[in-house]
Amino acid sequence: MKLISWNVNGLRAVVKKDFQGIVDNLDADIISVQETKLHQDQIDLELPGYHQYFYDAQKKGYSGTAVFTKEEPIKVSHGLGVEELDTEGRTLTLEFPKFYLIDSYTPNSQQKLKRLDFRMEYDDALRDYMKRLSENKPVILCGDLNVAHEEIDIKNDKTNHKNPGFSDEERNKFSELLNSGFIDTFRYLHPDEVKYSWWSYRFNARANNAGWRIDYFVISDNGKDLIDSADILNDVYGSDHCPIELNINL
Known part of the structure; x- marks a missing residue:
């Protein structure tokens, strides 16, 4: 089964950039997107099948x-069950017979980390939610998690230290998630590979590959045997992020 995750930075915008053609070429079983920037009634999206x-x-x-x-999933759930965290459409869960899929658009801590406390609360709630679900069956988390975990995951680690997305607090929360029984699938399969999933629109960052790896497929330890392959699809354009891919064996 092929799973894709992509921060589209505006679904209406990417539809104008041949989203339908990209979906056809990817031929994925499940496509999770983040930062749709719309209400569903604002778009008429035809995706046959x-x-x-x-x-x-x-x-x-x-x-x-x-x-x-x-x-078709068994069940669809919206949010984390925490009222103050569930107004921004950030966490969508689909239950399938053999796993849960969580699509997350993790909050950005913003300049000077002014939203860091909200972000920390979200990270804690998401981790607790994932741990509860994983008691039933494997959990797959995907999405823009807005953190480059290690120095290998960011082009300019020295100049970005303590900036949003590469603060010690955010990186430590991601470590805490992994240490609580979860696997970063790309890094698990590619321990030394340098590949990014997001580039600033400024300074020709994508052309210069001055990027960050902030998009992830994370799977619970009890789903480790499901992992087949993982990749970052740098050749797909249409957003400031590129899609990421996970293939699983069911």
């Missing part, structure tokens, strides 16, 4: 997640 599930932020034009899946 896919069931569509959206989780919109209360605020229009902001945040939001969606999952497009060929297989």
Whole structure:
């Protein structure tokens, strides 16, 4: 089964850049997207063969997640069950017979880390939620998690230390998640490979490959045997992020 995750930085924008053609070429079983920046009634998206599930932020034009899946899920859940964390459409869960899929658009801590406390609360709640679900069956978390975990995951680690997405606090929370029984699938399979999933629109960052790896597929330890392959699809354009891929054996 092929799974794709992609921060599209505006679903309406990427639809104008041949999203349909990209979806056809990827031919994935499940496509999870983040930062849709819309309410579902603002788009008429035709994706033949896919069931569509959206989780919109209360605020229009902001945040939001969606999952497009060929297989109809058993259940779809919105949010983490924490009222103050569930107004921005950030966490969408689909239950399938053999695993849970969580599509997350983790909050950005913003300049001077002014939203770090909210971000820390989200990380804790998401980790606890994943641990609870993993008691039943494997959990796969995907999405823009807004953190480059290690120095290998960012081009300019020295100049970005303590910046949003590479602060000690955010990196430590990701370590805490992995240490609580989860696997960063790309790094697990490619321990030394340098590959990024996001580039600033400034300074020709993508052309110079001055990027960050902030998009992930994370799987619970009890799903380790499901992992087949993982990749970062640098050749797919349309957003400031590129899609990432996980193939699993069911």
